[in-house]
Amino acid sequence: APAYPEARIALANLYRESGRARTAGKLCVEGLALVPNEVSLWRALGQARFAQGRGRAAWKAFKNALKLAPADGETHYNEGVALQMLHRRGLALRAYQRALALSPELIAADFNIGVIFREQGRAQAAISAFEHVLTRDPRHVAAHKALAETLLGAGRIDDWLTAFDRFEAACPDALPLAVMALEACQYRGDFAGLDRYLERLERDEFRAAGDTELADCLEELLYLLLFFDVDPEWHLSLYKRYDAVAGRVYGRPSPLPEERRPGKIRVGYLSGDLRSHVMGKMMWSAIERHDRERFELFFYSLSTASDEWTARYRGLSEHFEIIAELSEREAAKRIAADDLDLLVDLATNTAGAKPGILALKPARVQLTHVASAGVVGLSAVDFKLTDAYADLPENQQFQLETLLPMEGCVYPYGHVAPAPEHPFHRERIGIAADRIVIGGFVNQLKLSRRCLALWREILERVPNAILAVSPRSPEHRVIYGRLFSAAGIAHSRVCVVPQGRDDAENQARYNIVDFVLDPMPFGSANGSLEPLDMGVPVVTLAGRRHGERCAYSILANLGVMQTVAHSGREYVEIAVRLATDAAFRTEVAAAICNALEHSALTDMDAHTRHLERAYLEALEQRYPAALHAVRDGTDG
Template sequence: MKKNSRKPVAKAKHPQASAATGGGRRSATAPASCAAAFGVALGHHQAGRIAEAEAGYRAVLHLDPDHPHANNNLALILRGRGGHAEALACYRRAVKRTPDDPHLHSNFGCLLVDMGQAAEAQAALRRAIELQPDYAEAHFNLGNALRGANDLDGALACYTEALRLKPDMAAALSNMGDLLKGRAELSRAVEYFMAALRAAPQMPEPCNNLGETLKEQGRITEAVTVFQKGLGVHPTHAIMHSNLAFALNYTADVPVEMIYRVHRHWAERHADPLLPAGRAHANDPRPDRKLRIGYVSPDFCAHSVSFFVEPVIREHDRAAFEVICYPCSGRSDAVTERLRAAADRWVPIVGLSDEAAAARIEADGIDILIDLAGHTAENRLLLFARKPAPVQVTWLGYPNTTGMPAIDYRLTDGVADPVGLADQLSAERLVRLPHGFHCYQPPVVALQPRPPVLDSGVVTFGSFNNTSKVTAEVVRVWAEILKRVPNARLLLKSRQMGDDETRARYRNSFITHGIDPDRVELLARIPAADGHLRAYDRLDIALDPFPYNGTTTTCEALWMGVPVVTLAGRSHVARVGASLLTNVGLEELIASDEAEYIAKAVALAGDPAALAGLRAGMRARLEASPLTDHKGFTRSLEAALRAMWRSWAERGG
């Protein structure tokens, strides 16, 4: 369900840190052997013998506690394993001894960024640039710091300066591309990623981000090819492998069985080896006691996932369940504050390694741990791989299996995953909720009661899904609908349409199918939430893409009175639309193949009275449906969770 812009992306945000090579100034009491000891430690460091290097630097610091370069290099090692407090002390000693060393200030700034001390980090990096204006790495690091503080214009200026000084600086090229991608300047982003790969062919980040950007442009086959080639070079890159699995969900020509196998291969390579042998949990196995539920998500904010999880967190029966939220992203807004207030406990795991986060969750005594991200951005699947809770579940955020046996269950329903093939395509055991697996919290916005065709005489079809879902097959079918309704128009809106080249490519694709470009309107993202929702007032009929159906967009369209025509496919990703429409009583809008999809859309376009009736009654229909029955859905979910717990308890814990 997640917006594709939130797909997992490996950003090349790694700071350019420098290991000091000089001996530095020694204190008057330091023995002459100090410089030699530092040289030996540095040799170990450069050869990759980290334990020996650390021991050597500590020996130097025993002789000369303020040795700037030993402090710097030890801090680099400590920072690499999360030892931030000791690394901070090292840098403070080093900077005090050698206040005019730009490399020390730059490295110090990188550590401070990691520690969330944004103002001091920026001050340290600006000091490095003041001391050495042509220090490209310091400009790059300051760009990362500013980007982390959401000063995107400042970050852009810093990356630009770093590249002026070092035009082939691959990390800066990659981060510039990623920043442009975030601004929907997708074509420019592709150029920067390709330049980064030319400068550093073995660097994984630009390869990964290039694949992601091609996917956002709707160039799915090219994206899959990039990921596959990248994994040939970087077979242990879990995020790139995740992105390949995710990208395959958009393809119509790859068998669902093969897509399942890619997900299992991801788990076999990256997750399964992390599951401790003979894993036992100390949780109290009494079947009817109060349970502690943990939700893990990077999207506890104004994001699609929160539209569906917020009412559940709010409505949980606190006599039977304690709710702990584990946010794994630093993004925060008004929705975050509502969720924080609704949860019993709020335990951020941002910055914690998967191992440390798993240990924290186990120490919290979580009975059932629920993943809300799957193979999407900033997911923590490798935390779940360590099995910190006795029962683990995935739900909502990803339209396919995680591929992980360490996750016991996946929540779904009988329409999205009919009994049979779906069970064979899931590494988790499927638990089918009786009235759909979605619980939608609709926005507070007025309904426009009349479909626009009644005033204009022209039917407007539309889709506000991300371009990743609008594949060549979808364009072909939508073009056929326009041919059969000669005066109809099509309105497509997505963030990615803000990119000129992407917009031109889609316009040309409709021209190729014989559609006058004046009949197709392509809109970029409308920033204001009410502006986005008001855009539905322009639609008579929403067209669900396939094989990757919409979720939030379908719920929004229905809430705004717009009927949605969907095509039900073979797997979950292609049956979410059918699930939603079934649970609001609109089964007549579900097609079983392309021909029926076209026929239903054309027939509805030719019946203005039916459109008017649907629009007038849509709000009441949704309000009476299981989709917006927050308490009823939560009780159903809780019953499923309780059954999972009892099953674990009956097995002896």
């Protein structure tokens, strides 16, 4: 009986749940051709379109269902979900409110109202909405997570920690809790608690509610683990797990055209930081020097923010697309339409990234650059860009992406002139003239227990030294205090230097610094380039992971190796010598200033040529047809 809707709907749901959403949708469309007023078929079609990521088609299906059954709360809720997918937040909000008026038990509608408020920047309204959900369901994992994230985003760190405690008590085995715990324990200086969570995570004791939640958690976790000393074998197992679940969540890549469109070599950059952000600023000095006769540039922004740096990137190319509010599949489809030869990822798994786009492989070759010290963890990403110093060959066995070393330093150098007028003078800040000031201008997540233990030893060996830190806010200052207390570093040995009002003022902070300590295991690239640009020595401990070799790569390419240590003991000894031997400190500073004038690190024209050769090598290995087309003169 072809017109029998119940059987057709049951079969469509089975197809959808098994990943065959297109077949499910086709079955519903065929049924509606026979019985166009069957409301259940319209609802089933809407669910199939959801599974395909087709928000507009889902909205149309649910609108038709509501014409037939306008008093169904769940259909109003689903209409709200479709509208939210389309970023029509006002209409979605009203759909959820109608859903709750008809079906007050729909907690999911309450939750999504909170999400919309947060997206609209209405933090307090979002917090109230998530609290309302938790009043009704104290074990609602997503509401706990969303509440905590909203509080943290609002800078309410103590309230965030209280929300974490509540989450921990209600949902002790939830994977989102464990991911949040890594930051919460670090912010509290609770290293014992941090160890417990890391051990339980490695034993796989936490559970995700489904594949989507698992993928979301792994995307966060793969980044956070870069800050801690963990077994690389375990990290690799998580990359493999993420690679598998990403295929189920985001779907299979759509086939690309067999024939390449004529033209120059087309290179796209995918980032949420094409703006006033450390990544956007760092990459600018390389990207602006691209050979425009040979390369056509495309930019895909994962952020709706726009500022003077965004305008600079827009000025480099006619192809600048904001894809922040597109779904992963919609964004991948948009990128694929440009027929790229190479897509360069500048986000990995950092905040605001959408690695699901990369899982769908919208370009023939994909490469991840210097967004973090890690990789994305996707077999769809062909290469991880590195250099001869930043990665040991053995690191290949612990990641899915193939290491692609470029000549020179993988980290682009950019000069920032310090502000001529600034408040960073020792006498103004109250630092005695005989004090040795050690710079530690790093994110609090980088202050690992191992790092702080070495810093404490240095301070113990140099009684007249103080450690300078620069928290982003008064709330973050408290976090540094907790971490130093946990490490046994007296607050009297720490000097808080305020943030500058702009990059030039921030650069001027190094006027009061004698030398800088690079943290571990996640070292600083920009935090090394800045002081070196001011002639300030940087002490680094070269380890085995990429994150432990960022500053080493920078110093090796600069040609100043006196402050590179290969053991914790050597790291301490170099720092103590810099603090106690003024002649050595002067010698290193002079070597830095001399090298800045004519080193491979600061020759940015050469850097970009090396970068381009690495891109060409990637194409040669994975898609030589692009190079052949250009060489043969078929580039139009």
